[in-house]
Amino acid sequence: MDLSPQVQAGLKLLTDLNNSFKTINKAFNTINNPREEPISGCDHYALSTVLVLACKHNYDDQQLHQLLEMYIPNADVVDKIVSKYFIFKNVYTQRNAQFGIALPHVTDANWTLRSDLSSSSYSVSPGNLTFSIELESFNYKTNLKEPAVRFTCTPEELQLLINKLKDIELNCDKHSKVALK
Known part of the structure; x- marks a missing residue:
């Protein structure tokens, strides 16, 4: 999966588990209920984007882990994100269907x-x-x-x-x- 420079830069801000813990929770809450948890920072935006794309592309734990390892310097942060993704993947995948562009269902042709x-x-x-x-x-x-x-x-x-x-x-x-x- 190709990530934009903004998303890559935001992921690189997740350097310390203690400081990133709040961002990780906020990103998962944003996917769960975007109206109640609006995007509040570059790192929050980047992680939320990656999680939505991982659900869209049906990433498993290993694929997400490999992707995050390329951009997040701290292995503990990557492990925390992947473990939380594994627990809630099915719920987020269903909710993720409302994000993005859906192809139109063609009903007529002129x-x-x-x-x-x-x-x-x-x-x-x-x-x-x-x-x-x-x-x-x-x-x-x-x-x-x-x-x-x-x-x-x-x-x-x-x-x-x-x-x-x-x-x-x-x-x-x-x-x-x-x-x-």
Whole structure:
């Protein structure tokens, strides 16, 4: 996992177990209930970030230990963080699902076929066909469809996309049949 320079610098501040104990508890409390325990410092931000990412990437104790060893100079601090992570990992993983960006669930697709009859641009020749495609998702809070992705492509690019989607479907079918056995 690649960490930003700010997170790396914040982790390097966790040098002494006695001084870091409060930060460790605050970081775990932030993940548990972010509204009640706001971020209060560079070290707190860095550790909270690493814990959220470790849950997102499903890190086990050893992976987290190796990551923290690279940035935290004190082995006792690393051991304390990893042991607390091990105890509460399942709880934090479930709560962690609310952090970050979730991919939209596509519920509809709209498309428009366009043709350039004439062009003043050298990059577009007259008569070219393009598809304008919009994938929509449903917002349950507003009960409305919202655009999730918009893109434009040529018929050849659209055919490549369709072929890739068919490959994904075949791959999913194959894996689901193997999983059922």
